[in-house]
Amino acid sequence: MTERDVMEFDVVVVGAGPAGLATAIHLANRIERHNAEVARTGQGEALSPEICLIEKAAEIGAHSISGAVMDPKGLDALLPEWRTMEPKAPVEAEVHTDYVLWLSERGGTKLPITPPPLKNHGNYVVSLNKLVQWLGAIAEKKGIQVFPGFPGAVLQRDGAKVTGVQLADSGVDKHGKPKGNFQAGGILAGKLVVLAEGSRGSITKQLIADLKLEGKNPQVFGVGVKEVWEVPAGQCPPGLVVHTMGWPLDSKTFGGGWIYGMGATEGGKNLVSVGLVVGLDYRDPTMDAHRQLQRMKLNPKVAAFLRGGKMLHYGAKSLPEGGLFSMPKAFGDGFLIVGDSAGLMNSMRLKGIHLAIRSGMLAADTAFDCLTRRDFSAAATGRYAEAMRQDWVHEELWRCRNFHQGFHKGRLAGLVNAGFAQLFGGKGTFWSDELPSRAGHTYMQQVGPYFGGRGKPQVEKLPEDGALTFDKLTSVYSSGTQHEEDQPCHLVVTQPDLCSTRCVEEFGNPCQHFCPAAVYEMEAKPGSKHGVDLKINASNCVHCKTCDIMDPYQVINWVVPEGGGGPNYTNL
Numbered sequence: 001m002t003e004r005d006v007m008e009f010d011v012v013v014v015g016a017g018p019a020g021l022a023t024a025i026h027l028a029n030r031i032e033r034h035n036a037e038v039a040r041t042g043q044g045e046a047l048s049p050e051i052c053l054i055e056k057a058a059e060i061g062a063h064s065i066s067g068a069v070m071d072p073k074g075l076d077a078l079l080p081e082w083r084t085m086e087p088k089a090p091v092e093a094e095v096h097t098d099y100v101l102w103l104s105e106r107g108g109t110k111l112p113i114t115p116p117p118l119k120n121h122g123n124y125v126v127s128l129n130k131l132v133q134w135l136g137a138i139a140e141k142k143g144i145q146v147f148p149g150f151p152g153a154v155l156q157r158d159g160a161k162v163t164g165v166q167l168a169d170s171g172v173d174k175h176g177k178p179k180g181n182f183q184a185g186g187i188l189a190g191k192l193v194v195l196a197e198g199s200r201g202s203i204t205k206q207l208i209a210d211l212k213l214e215g216k217n218p219q220v221f222g223v224g225v226k227e228v229w230e231v232p233a234g235q236c237p238p239g240l241v242v243h244t245m246g247w248p249l250d251s252k253t254f255g256g257g258w259i260y261g262m263g264a265t266e267g268g269k270n271l272v273s274v275g276l277v278v279g280l281d282y283r284d285p286t287m288d289a290h291r292q293l294q295r296m297k298l299n300p301k302v303a304a305f306l307r308g309g310k311m312l313h314y315g316a317k318s319l320p321e322g323g324l325f326s327m328p329k330a331f332g333d334g335f336l337i338v339g340d341s342a343g344l345m346n347s348m349r350l351k352g353i354h355l356a357i358r359s360g361m362l363a364a365d366t367a368f369d370c371l372t373r374r375d376f377s378a379a380a381t382g383r384y385a386e387a388m389r390q391d392w393v394h395e396e397l398w399r400c401r402n403f404h405q406g407f408h409k410g411r412l413a414g415l416v417n418a419g420f421a422q423l424f425g426g427k428g429t430f431w432s433d434e435l436p437s438r439a440g441h442t443y444m445q446q447v448g449p450y451f452g453g454r455g456k457p458q459v460e461k462l463p464e465d466g467a468l469t470f471d472k473l474t475s476v477y478s479s480g481t482q483h484e485e486d487q488p489c490h491l492v493v494t495q496p497d498l499c500s501t502r503c504v505e506e507f508g509n510p511c512q513h514f515c516p517a518a519v520y521e522m523e524a525k526p527g528s529k530h531g532v533d534l535k536i537n538a539s540n541c542v543h544c545k546t547c548d549i550m551d552p553y554q555v556i557n558w559v560v561p562e563g564g565g566g567p568n569y570t571n572l
């Protein structure tokens, strides 16, 4: 039995994204105001709780990536003075022009009107990883103990009560044996644990399954892939927001793209963000979001924004797209769940940062009440759900509650439904508030084996010229991803035999396609049934969690690697 140090905290926040940092900052603000009031009036008791925030990335912000056009509503609530603060909030540009391009393979048409959910005037183009770095510095200044490079590996529980988090071990070799630099992950005991791990958080997933916290619809996800380019000045002005529909996705696949002018940053370079979101409820096992983004850039209308430029950065992340009815119960004995981990995203607007920040604030209000009453039970943490119901967060999510479900019958049905919902307060139909959801998140399973009688599909070769389009390994290089090589594989395949047998026959090993970082490879293995075996290049992993979501047999379990491993995002 490994001996582990135990450190006691009042509140432990897992994950330093916008939701986790907003929790920490707002809680610190509430305590500061409370203590000032106690000092002024001489009434009540001052609070000095121990609050810590852990993050798996080596530096705060290194794993944070988003579209990202930010609705400032969340930041306005958290830090009303953010526009005049020093150091300056790292927003790239205020949006001044936005439109939608409907793309075909060889061209595109600008829509005469921009659908209201895609109107972005008053919003800001941001780099999430820079924004998160800035918030991290504010949290530290407010006395929060911020620990980057420490992944939360296992939740500590006493039945349904969460009592803390065990950190990942470090210095373990690939066979699971301790090396000379072995360090057992300590246990952070916490009266309240706030889970802010992001989309498909690994310990949050386990908690939701164990305590049956799922929402009434299963969660459905998308994966976003993104590149940041340096382009000649004037080619894509800062604050220009273009959303794309149509090509390269077929009419049955949910998703769309974007081109955002970020502004002149990084030593005066003119930066552009170009990306694509693909709904992970597609049915084609050869679907590959990275490849689709490369195809999208071949469209002349998109290529025009990038001409003469250079790709600088690449990244990918999954997004919870199910909406209100897919949100899990986000509280219980000793815990709260915030941000993407709680499914807080508005997929109609392609926005989640403001919701993440606001959910963190509501969690902080609840944590403050729990601290003052010394009660961390589900009865006390349940105030979080009630606060959310009363807040604009719920109001916004209620309006788009049927958005994703509307696309289950294809793009046209989805657009009609979205238009109807805009007119009738988000309703599913005239006679119902709610559209039915297709069960399960592994949609390939639902259509049955892909190869049944149809033969193996051919994946068309793309012209990867290394200038406009890139192979996955080149893209991964641009994500700055690094992991310690000699450590246990953090992609745990619980039934590896399936990969070289049933999965070859039934789905053609879709992991080779859905992973946007070339982690999964089927290598030749003479003598095996199909002549191939799975090879996992775990050190390429950009932590998007797509494999954990999309494996048709659900035998891939993404667990945290050694602290500090993963992408090193810049400007993403």
Ligand code: SF4
Pocket (backbone or CB within 6 Å): 491, 514, 515, 516, 517, 518, 519, 520, 540, 541, 542, 543, 544, 545, 546, 547, 548, 558
């Ligand atoms: Fe994403 Fe999984 Fe590939 Fe890692 S291995 S990049 S989590 S799909």
